[in-house]
Amino acid sequence: MALASYLGRAGTGDSSAWQRGGLMRSIVRGTQAVMGKAWWWLRQVSGDAAYENYLRRTRRGEATICAGPPLTREQYYLDVLRRRYTGVGRCC
Amino acid sequence: MKKLLKILFWIGVSGAGAGALGAIAFERGEPLNATWFIVAACGTYLVAYRFYSAFVASRVLALDSSRATPAERLDDGRDFVPTNKWVVMGHHFAAIAGPGPLLGPTLAAQFGYLPGTIWLIAGAVLGGCVQDFVILFCSIRRDGKSLGQMAREEVSQRGGMIALLAVLAIMIILLAVVALVIVNALKTSPWATFTLAMTIPIAMLMGLYMRYWRPGRVLQASAIGFALILFVVVAGQWVAESPSWARVFTLSGPALAIAIILYGYAASALPVWLLLAPRDYLSAFIKVGAVWALAAGILLVRPTIQMSALTRFADGTGPVFAGTIFPFCFITIACGAVSGFHSLIASGTTPKLITREGHARLIGYGSMLMESFVGVMAMVAACALSPGVYFAMNSPAGIVGQTAEAAAVTISSWGFPLEPQTMHHLAQQVGERTLLNRTGGAPSLAVGMAQVFSHTLGGTRLLGIWYHFALMFEALFILTVLDAGTRVGRFMVQELLAHVWKPFGRTSWYPSTLLTSALIVGAWGYFLYLGVLDPLGGINSLWPMFGIANQLLAAVALVVATTILIKMGRLRWIWVTLGPMIWVLSVTMTGSFQKIFHPNPSIGFLAYANQLAAKLAAGGLPAAKAAETARLVFNQRLNAVVVGLLAAMALILVFEALYEWFRILSKRAPVVLHEAPYVATRWAEGD
Numbered sequence: 121m122a123l124a125s126y127l128g129r130a131g132t133g134d135s136s137a138w139q140r141g142g143l144m145r146s147i148v149r150g151t152q153a154v155m156g157k158a159w160w161w162l163r164q165v166s167g168d169a170a171y172e173n174y175l176r177r178t179r180r181g182e183a184t185i186c187a188g189p190p191l192t193r194e195q196y197y198l199d200v201l202r203r204r205y206t207g208v209g210r211c212c
Numbered sequence: 213m214k215k216l217l218k219i220l221f222w223i224g225v226s227g228a229g230a231g232a233l234g235a236i237a238f239e240r241g242e243p244l245n246a247t248w249f250i251v252a253a254c255g256t257y258l259v260a261y262r263f264y265s266a267f268v269a270s271r272v273l274a275l276d277s278s279r280a281t282p283a284e285r286l287d288d289g290r291d292f293v294p295t296n297k298w299v300v301m302g303h304h305f306a307a308i309a310g311p312g313p314l315l316g317p318t319l320a321a322q323f324g325y326l327p328g329t330i331w332l333i334a335g336a337v338l339g340g341c342v343q344d345f346v347i348l349f350c351s352i353r354r355d356g357k358s359l360g361q362m363a364r365e366e367v368s369q370r371g372g373m374i375a376l377l378a379v380l381a382i383m384i385i386l387l388a389v390v391a392l393v394i395v396n397a398l399k400t401s402p403w404a405t406f407t408l409a410m411t412i413p414i415a416m417l418m419g420l421y422m423r424y425w426r427p428g429r430v431l432q433a434s435a436i437g438f439a440l441i442l443f444v445v446v447a448g449q450w451v452a453e454s455p456s457w458a459r460v461f462t463l464s465g466p467a468l469a470i471a472i473i474l475y476g477y478a479a480s481a482l483p484v485w486l487l488l489a490p491r492d493y494l495s496a497f498i499k500v501g502a503v504w505a506l507a508a509g510i511l512l513v514r515p516t517i518q519m520s521a522l523t524r525f526a527d528g529t530g531p532v533f534a535g536t537i538f539p540f541c542f543i544t545i546a547c548g549a550v551s552g553f554h555s556l557i558a559s560g561t562t563p564k565l566i567t568r569e570g571h572a573r574l575i576g577y578g579s580m581l582m583e584s585f586v587g588v589m590a591m592v593a594a595c596a597l598s599p600g601v602y603f604a605m606n607s608p609a610g611i612v613g614q615t616a617e618a619a620a621v622t623i624s625s626w627g628f629p630l631e632p633q634t635m636h637h638l639a640q641q642v643g644e645r646t647l648l649n650r651t652g653g654a655p656s657l658a659v660g661m662a663q664v665f666s667h668t669l670g671g672t673r674l675l676g677i678w679y680h681f682a683l684m685f686e687a688l689f690i691l692t693v694l695d696a697g698t699r700v701g702r703f704m705v706q707e708l709l710a711h712v713w714k715p716f717g718r719t720s721w722y723p724s725t726l727l728t729s730a731l732i733v734g735a736w737g738y739f740l741y742l743g744v745l746d747p748l749g750g751i752n753s754l755w756p757m758f759g760i761a762n763q764l765l766a767a768v769a770l771v772v773a774t775t776i777l778i779k780m781g782r783l784r785w786i787w788v789t790l791g792p793m794i795w796v797l798s799v800t801m802t803g804s805f806q807k808i809f810h811p812n813p814s815i816g817f818l819a820y821a822n823q824l825a826a827k828l829a830a831g832g833l834p835a836a837k838a839a840e841t842a843r844l845v846f847n848q849r850l851n852a853v854v855v856g857l858l859a860a861m862a863l864i865l866v867f868e869a870l871y872e873w874f875r876i877l878s879k880r881a882p883v884v885l886h887e888a889p890y891v892a893t894r895w896a897e898g899d
Contacts, residue, residue: 165302197428208556210696212312
């Protein structure tokens with residue numbers, strides 16, 4: 121299995137855009153692709169997409185140790201916070 | 213052809229970096245532009261990343277991307293989660309970037325721009341980045357174990373305990389010093405105090421939003437929070453201009469210290485979703501945003517460096533902190549070049565998210581390069597200020613006096629011309645009553661940043677807003693460090709006390725929570741309060757103590773790393789971690805020795821205590837002053853004991869490691885490496 125598809129990475133830019141449309145269109149498409157990736161990255165880093173990732177992975181049965189019905193959005197959020205702030209997570 | 217272009221590209225990058233470094237080092241007389249600093253730093257980082265980190269990755273550590281990482285093998289969807297490498301890098305950078313690399317270089321600018329800049333760049337590429345990278349690698353190979361656990365398994369039984377105690381000590385000193393920085397930034401400033409006070413209800417509002425209204429919607433809540441923060445920065449000006457409200461928010465140093473101690477206690481006992489987590493989100497966004505804005509601003513404005521390459525304070529008589537370049541420049545810069553604290557992050561959450569061993573290079577080495585770049589920008593912002601203004605802001609009243617007139621006379625006599633009017637005018641422009649004796653580095657960094665930002669947008673009309681935005685940004689994430697640190701410190705104390713009586717170890721048991729919170733807040737609060745009362749400003753003694761503690765932790769991490777390299781049979785390459793280890797140890801041991809025993813009272817704790825004790829013994833002091841002096845004497849002796857204990861702990865670990873190395877190399881003991889066994893990854897090749 122390819123790692124990129126496993127991680128659910130955002131789609132890469134369409135390289136054939138140059139051949140199919142005019143310069144303007146390809147610029148717009150290129151910008152859209154970059155913005156899309158940036159937005160995807162921001163949601164991943166900030167934890168905004170954490171619950172969706174969790175659900176996707178539990179449904180696919182990838183996480184090996186988790187058992188029982190999936191947590192609700194609120195339970196999951198509190199669980200993340202509890203685990204994050206029990207160890208050293210912020211530096212000087 | 214492609215190969216030739218590549219070679220030409222790297223020759224170009226190396227040439228630009230080396231040329232800019234040369235310009236910084238040898239430029240005399242001509243005013244130097246900040247662009248040189250950016251080119252020198254980025255050129256060196258690129259070359260170091262492309263060649264040195266690749267060498268460490270392939271030869272020294274032999275990263276193996278066919279080997280399944282803990283994130284893959286132990287994937288539980290919670291702690292161990294395979295994550296995209298750029299996302300892990302974002303997490304890791306947000307975790308390691310704190311106030312240290314902004315404040316340390318600002319303080320070290322008193323030596324001139326040269327020593328600090330060289331150490332920021334060279335220390336990072338040869339020391340700090342290597343430490344973060346190697347510890348991250350070691351932790352990945354050991355299922356994400358912590359530095360303490362690795363020290364215990366690979367070096368000695370005592371190693372784990374030493375690491376835990378060192379972390380606890382560094383945490384207490386760190387929290388005291390950053391709290392002192394906040395006190396100095398807010399004292400006598402109703403605008404800044406109001407803005408920071410308002411971040412508490414704003415964070416709580418965000419907390420309620422993310423808990424009840426839209427659970428886990430981090431970006432929405434952060435956007436709302438950010439808009440409100442911008443509003444309160446502007447509203448702060450109205451508060452400062454209203455005589456009745458200004459009085460409410462104008463607090464003295466001791467009053468602010470008590471407020472922050474009470475706040476710290478309350479914050480550590482409150483649920484994390486209400487205050488700590490939302491403010492952490494907000495401060496992470498503002499931190500990364502402000503750092504990028506500063507980089508863009510410096511490139512756009514290209515400010516001229518006004519500080520000289522080396523000032524007269526290289527001789528150890530500096531007003532910001534006393535001591536010569538070796539060891540104090542290195543101790544003061546701390547996190548911008550090498551940070552022991554990073555090894556806790558690199559052996560904490562990060563190794564549990566990495567999908568391939570090969571990613572450790574980008575995440576460990578690359579993130580630290582960015583951190584060092586933040587330090588270089590702070591250095592540029594400090595050195596772009598007029599040196600007279602820089603020294604007036606960063607020197608304590610005990611050295612330059614309390615009035616602009618007195619400060620101008622003293623500072624001008626050092627060879628940095630300063631008119632009293634300049635300080636009055638600047639204070640007025642940024643909406644402050646005074647900018648004198650605002651030690652700690654935060655206010656002078658805020659002035660530097662405000663000058664860069666206002667040149668880009670708004671001109672001097674918006675200087676006040678930019679200044680208070682920058683000050684709020686620093687204070688906001690310092691408060692986050694304070695909350696998160698107090699919490700982690702509390703867990704550590706609970707872990708230690710559980711050895712005495714089991715129920716203390718239960719983190720959800722309220723009596724234990726309240727008691728251990730009080731212990732940890734009491735410990736940093738004590739150092740903070742005495743720092744506020746210290747006539748030399750407190751920063752002078754607390755910041756070097758923090759630097760020493762941090763660098764000693766780096767030494768511990770590098771000892772563990774070197775031991776593991778020896779056990780892995782990489783004796784040929786141990787200089788990669790042994791070199792930085794010897795350097796960091798010599799810096800900290802010299803620093804600790806001087807801080808304890810130096811005969812100059814402004815450097816040595818014992819000399820200062822003896823000087824005060826002699827004054828006390830001579831009599832003639834009024835009763836209140838005598839009591840205060842007696843407390844100062846005790847505090848200086850306590851500082852000496854703390855530094856002595858830290859140094860002794862690190863030395864014990866070093867000697868135990870040396871003995872272990874001797875046994876292994878002379879084949880007196882079998883090599884036992886506690887790595888998890890090899891399992892092949894199930895993911896196809898490529899990223």
